[in-house]
Amino acid sequence: MSQKEALMLADELVTQTIMNNSEDTIYFKNLESVFILNSKAHANQFNEKDPRDMLGKSDYDYFPAEFVDVAIKDERSIIESGEPVLGRIERWDKPNGETIWFQAYKYPLYDKQGNIIGTWGTSRNITPLMEAEEELKRLNIQLREANKRLENLSIRDSLSGLYNHRHFFNTLEELDHRLERYGHSYAIILLDVDNFKIVNDTHGHLFGDSVIQWVSNLINRSTRLEDLCYRIGGDEFGIILQDGNLENARLAANKLCTMARENTIQEDGHTANITFSLGVASSDEIKGAKNVYELADQRMYVSKASGKNQVN
Template identity: 35%
Template sequence: MTAISADHLYELFNRSKQNTENVIKTAPLGICITDPNGHFEMVNPAYCQFYGYREEELIGQHFTLVVPAAYRQQMAELHDVFIQGNETHELRQEWEVRCKNGETRTIIAEAARTIGDDGKPRKVTFVVDITQRKRLEERLTQANEQLVYMASHDELTGLVNRRQGLKRLEEELKRCERYGGELSIAMFDLDDFKAVNDTYGHATGDNVLQEVTAKVNGQLRSTDVQVRLGGEEFLIIMPEINAQAAHTAMERIRQCVAESPCTEHRLSVTLSAGIACYVEASSTRMLDRADKAMYQAKQNGRNCVVIAPSAM
């Protein structure tokens, strides 16, 4: 075995130390070293660039300088626990940090515990910027939530759409079949709505639909569900009330709509409604009864509410 002189060993040590320093300085990820009290001892250029500070602005400062005020105490406590413990690595974690210009970013931080020349522990932290990835994930989440919402709601009015509404009606019918109780539905549409579109245009017609459905929602209980079946035709699902109570509620709604002009044109709008109650029938049968009662309301001169016979 070839002997290595002390001078050669010292040269290798210095070269290794210099190489390590060069690696840290040129690393594309942020690296910092904090002392036992949490103060910066070393920050590499990538760390400074990420946070927007110069090296001299960070050295000697507590590392929570780059942490939002709400999290500073928590982060300082975690640092102290890690420094005083025996673990050599800290689990990779996601954190929100704040740059010098006030911008909030998201990072993945991973840390290692090492011993300094003075024999005291140090914390070496490696920082990876995931801000763009986080924002993309948030946008994707919002887009998915929007798609789910659109699949079950009417785009114009924000009401539950026909498919989701009929599903909800089926659920209420199953509840009645299993546990008993009462259920009523009201089907209504706006009288002579075609004349509104023909006279004032479809944009005004859309505004009328939005205003009317908002007025109707304002008169409903939290347990009631208003559904847009299509065009100017709507359904209201009313759990736990009988036909007479539903009639009283629809009369209140009918009066509210008739007495409240719509849009800047101050248009008078009325509705005709038919009510059907649960009598151990399918949703199709129940809707058919409500539809026939609504047609009867039209025949009676419009702007009125009719209860369907129990066995129509």
């Protein structure tokens, strides 16, 4: 056997080995996008017993038309430009409802004179990888939602559903920083339920819990969407008007006072008339979140000492 014959035989053996054993699909097409050579894996993909059974056929014999139209467009571009299409992700929705994902590489096919006589390509089934990525995305969404729920639990009071003591003072600090940087003032309202201990002792702790929830609902109904509502502790509540001033705070506090007077809580045969003592303060009056809070707190206690059911 001559050296030339040996080389030709080696080329043929290499081609056969690759075409018969590659797990990736391999195909060759002519200028009309008709198959002229196919690997065993490519034939198996379409349940063809022999790769030769695919000769003379095209993608239209195996794939949906909309899928093939995109492939044909790629092949026309490759033939005209000589530029390959590399790493294209393709999706095949099979008639049985199964979805197959491929990563495809497509190249121009040359003859010995360097003329483009068709295309050839290889594709790898990456369905497990895509499914794993989709599952990872789903799990990440679940994790973000869980973290959001946990974060919400950490800043919420479980009985009232309002923001808690920790969130109240953190927010005041943030508003102080905003005030220093942008000059945006804020105001706060502190609210104490009048005679709550008497109500609690008279009607029991379960009714006391109902009062806390009733007050929380009243606060939510009477405030603006941009206002932040808190249960600071026990029967003390707070409202932060993020872009408010002292006048805004007084109006909101008087509205709360009036609504409480005009409503009665009734629960499980128990009835109570609830009133509030309120204090308001603004960052326009005094600097520092701690000082604004203490000023509102002092005024709330003035309201209690002056007969309750009022705003100061």
